[in-house]
Amino acid sequence: MTESLELPPAARLDAFTPAHLAEILGDGPDPFGVGFTGLTWLPKEEHFGIRLDGRLVAHAGLRRLPVCLGDTETEVIGVGGVAVAPELRGRGLARRAVAAALAHARTMGPRHGLLFCRPPLVALYARLGWREITEDVWVEQPAGPVRMPLPSLWTPLHDGAEWPPGTVRLRSLPM
DSSP: OOTTOOOOOOEEESOOOHHHHHHHHOSOSOTTSOGGGOOOOOOOSEEEEEEETTEEEEEEEEEEEEEEETTEEEEEEEEEEEEEOGGGTTSSHHHHHHHHHHHHHTTSSOSEEEEEOOGGGHHHHHHTTOEEOOSOEEEOOTTSOEEOOSOEEEEESSTTOOOOSSOEEESSOOO
16 A cells, blocks of 8 residues: 555444454454453444455444543443554554544543553554543453553543543443
């Protein structure tokens, strides 16, 4: 593929299967590089992707989740499953896929988006407007709650949304 690649817009996908993930990242045992955490993850419920010459080359997923932010029980929209074909990274595909997902997330009601990522990706998400959560974030796991070992980031989904101080408790498996 050439450097002057014309990038198509991201679109909502009807489904996102392991075959779709393999189309983007290959079929390795730990495509997102988070296997070292030992965490159990939830699948996403809404999917957005970019196809190039018929091939799915980028994806971002969403899932509505219950959370306790400080003393407030509420919901967030979890963003995850962000993937870009390795040979196309650095061309804005992640930005386009995440932007499409967040545009939809803004119609879903919750005031905040939440994501977890590997440390090398924090700068990418910061450029996209995400902010790091400095307090501990706890997530459910089959054996009980654990502190999230990955950086946790948030973004406002509505004007005036601020992240409240205090411990964060995701009341489900992470997405």
